[in-house]
Amino acid sequence: MRLALSSSRLVLATLFAGAIAATAGQASAQEPRPRDPIISVSGEGEASVAPDMAILTLSVVRNGETAEAALSANSTAMKEVLAALKAEGIADRDIQTSNFSIYPQYRHSEPKNGITEPPQIVGYEVANTLTLRVRDLQKLGGLIDRSVKLGVNQGGQIVFTNDKPDEAMTEARKAAVAEALAKAKTLTEAAGVKLGRVLEISENAVRPTPQPMMRMAMAKDMAAEAVPVATGENTYTVMVNVTFALER
Incomplete structure (x- = not known):
């Protein structure tokens, strides 16, 4: 009888010890691992290049006593403008009606005796706007001048851009990464630690913000000569965030 009781106590003690060991193992597994040392830096790179294309808006606006009359006058003027643009070498794919x-x-009418009459329609205005891609910038000034003489009387906003800015973007990326690497080396040398491998790189590219270069005046105010246009340069900016490991 005593032997059976001792065996039961031994089994319970063994089970209790096993439960304690399992609980300790779980607690140990839940403890956070030491974080590997890292350093995160940012870099910015820029590359400037002369534009090779201009995006130009031209508008023909006509008025008439009726909508039909205004539309007819506008269409007649716009046909002449389109013919002139194509004669200047602007391809169909580079001409788009944008508005x-x-x-x-x-x-x-003025109120009389406190009574205001409803407004009366006295005419109509029709506006037709083209957006053009001008790939030969040397023709830009003459194209604007000729368009105005043919009937364009609003618009003239110009944005200079690049058809394929890939090379400029590549140079900006290289400069951004080089700056980030230089920062990381300076910081680790100052801290007395050794820079390790790259763990992560992210990029944020910023293309040039379109800037209106000029606005076209009314045809009666335009000079007889071709409009002078300065193209300048476009600057492409790339920002990178780089995370490096630190060697122990």
Whole structure:
């Protein structure tokens, strides 16, 4: 009888010891691992290049007593403008209608005896806007001048860009990574630690913000000569974030 009781106590003690060991193992597994030392830096690189293309907006605006009359006058002028653009070598793929509108024009009468009459339609205005890609920048000034003489009387906003800025972007990326690496080396040398391998790289590219270079005046204010245009340069910017390991 005593032997059976002792055996039971031995089994319970063994089970209790096993439970304690399992609980200790779980607690040990949940402890956070020591974090590997790293360093994160950022770098910025720029590359400038002369533009090789201009995006130009030209608008023909005409008024008439009726919508039909205004539309007819506008269409006649726009056909002449389109023919001139194509004669200057602008391809069909580089000409796009970007806006078209017909608006009634109202006359508002003064109130009489506290009574205001509703506005009356006195005419219509039709506006037709083209967006052009001009790939030969030497023709830009003459193209603007000729378009105005043929009937363009609004618009003239110019944005200079690059058809394929890949090379400039590549140079900007190289400069950004080089700056990040130089920062990392300076920081680790100052801290007395050794720079390790690259763990992560991310990029944020910033293309040039379109800037309106000029706005076209009315045709009566334009000079007889071709419009002078300065193209300048486009600057492409790339920012990178680089994370390095630190060697122990």
